[in-house]
Amino acid sequence: MTAAAGTHEPTLSARLARFAVDCRDHGVPDAVRADIPGRVLDILGLALAAHADPGAEAAAAALRSVRRWGGVGEATVIGSGDRLPAPAAALVNGVLAHSLDFDDTHLPSVLHPSASVVPAALAAAEAVGAGGAALVPAVAAGIEVTNRLGMAGYLPETGVNVYFERGQHATSICGTIGAAVAAGLLHGLDAAGIGHAIGIAASMGAGILEANRTGGSVKQAHCGWAAHAGVSAAVLAADGLTGPPTVLEGRFGFFTAHTGDFTADALLGGLGTDWEVLRTVYKPYPSNHFTHPGVDCALALRAGGLDPADVAEIELGVAAPVLRTIAEPIAEKIRPRSAYHAKFSGPYTIAAALLGGGGLGLSLDDFAGELPADRLALAARVRCVADPRASELFPRAFAAVLRVWTRGGAVLEHRVDSSRGGPQHPLSAADLATKFQLNAERAVAPERIAALRDAVLGATGAGVTPSALLALTAPAA
Incomplete structure (x- = not known):
């Protein structure tokens, strides 16, 4: 060339x-x-x-x-x-x-x-x-x-x-x-x-x-x-x-x-x-994208009735290349050093999905402040392994399988071949509106959020300048 x-x-x-x-x-x-x-x-x-x-x-x-x-x-x-x-x-x-x-x-x-x-x-x-x-x-x-x-x-x-x-x-x-x-x-x-x-x-x-x-x-x-x-x-x-x-x-x-x-x-x-x-x-969850299929699996098992108190052991199977990001070094991933670094942990995001939640499944509040002791304890029971099917699909889709062994001896499993928000399961317009609303309301008064949204959508025409748009994001006097 x-x-x-x-x-x-x-x-x-x-x-x-x-x-x-x-x-x-x-x-x-x-x-x-x-x-x-x-x-x-x-x-x-x-x-x-x-x-x-x-x-x-x-x-x-x-x-x-x-x-x-x-x-x-x-x-x-x-x-x-x-x-x-x-x-x-x-x-x-x-x-x-x-x-x-x-x-x-x-x-x-x-x-x-x-x-x-x-x-x-x-x-x-x-x-x-x-x-x-x-x-x-x-x-x-x-x-x-x-x-x-x-x-x-x-x-x-x-x-x-x-x-x-x-x-x-x-x-x-x-x-x-x-x-x-x-x-x-x-x-x-x-x-x-x-x-x-x-x-x-x-x-x-x-x-x-x-x-x-x-x-x-x-x-x-x-x-x-x-x-x-x-x-x-x-x-x-x-x-x-x-x-x-x-x-x-x-x-x-x-x-x-x-x-x-x-x-x-x-x-x-x-x-x-x-x-x-x-x-x-678009991402539905505020964490590293490699963690999303595992979160999907955990949310599905939780919706199916899994009680986190009954969990004895968890195995998270993901694409082999992502293990370096969300599973290694293991000491950093089962006990992240901050809420921000928890976003890059396969074990912690599984624990957060089973014990926390909000927003579109996980919220920013799941990665804020001190990491809760119960989530850290559950994260320590998660081991991460390479899954052949997830490895085959990567990187055109993020896939995972989650296997849970309960204290009573049952084995539960859920697999996703493309994470929520991915190419096969894109977020809806309603999901995106909810995401923007939940994010913006952390810093902008509720009555200004609709005006900001309308200004952005109107900015593709001649009537709204970028300066006028961005002025709507300024903190209230």
Whole structure:
């Protein structure tokens, strides 16, 4: 796919840039246009909920830091009313969006695109005074590029996602480029300018996943840094900084650095006609997505009459690749060091599903404050193993089987081949409305939630500006 010297074959970044500009100049399909407002609404709800969550410590740290940086107020911080330079606002908003691990997921790339792209697009739109109608193609193009970069690092013949094998957070690495595309479109860059923004952003993306295993709040900041870097790359491109044309496929380019190999068809096949943004699913539970099929199983057994007091032993079978995230090291997973880290524990999320609950099955309250002793005791009875069927389905679906041995000698079992909210079982419009309501009401007065929802849905027309929309998230005087 590399452009040979002396030929006119477009480079990968040039083809992505042309796709993005076509989205802005010629519009996106109706299904995509209808999808994007829900992405924006979900991110706003998550950011608002993060303000009220003491576990979202990275967002508080980011806001303290950027307030010290100062600068001209160009864009709004969701939920605080702060006006900051656009890259700084994008940073805080991206951290808020990813802090609760409740943001959407694309399969099979297994990354979270909206938490980087939406904050970047909102900040750039405010900075340049773009109307709400400009958000849709920018967000759509940014998410599509993010997803396809993630897919290109998934090797279907082996079932391996190379980013994850190397401990890299594809969400932020790919999201930086997607954020740059979205911001660049809003800044009015042409295809050459978007190509330079991609080339610049590729030098800025980063993210290491070790915090999923052993702690630290830095992962909460990954999407914020991606949004910050994406907005910065777009501004730098607009002001004349340039990037290498072969930044993706080149000998020292993006894929060589991050994956060593890539699937070109996943990046470009059907681009503009087969939309990966429509395969981006919403989470029903505020925990690592790999835990969701196990939660589904536990909720089903509980609904069938299982009494947690009768549980002697539990076996959670999941796809082999996810064990490293939700089951290892075992000491960290049966006794997570904080409520935030409990979101990445297979054993703890099973215990929470059997003993807690709320929201759409599990709620943010299940991951707040001190971890209850009864849940920790039950989590200690959960062992996690690789399940062949779940491994076969991964990563196009998240599957699990839960087996429970009771004190009376009975064996109960429940299996799901695709978790709730996944491609086979997407959340309904009512579910998404409930999720937004429950998240937003943690920080916004009830009478303002409907106005915010209506403003987001109306922002795809000419009547609502991003600044007016975000003003509705500010705390009451």
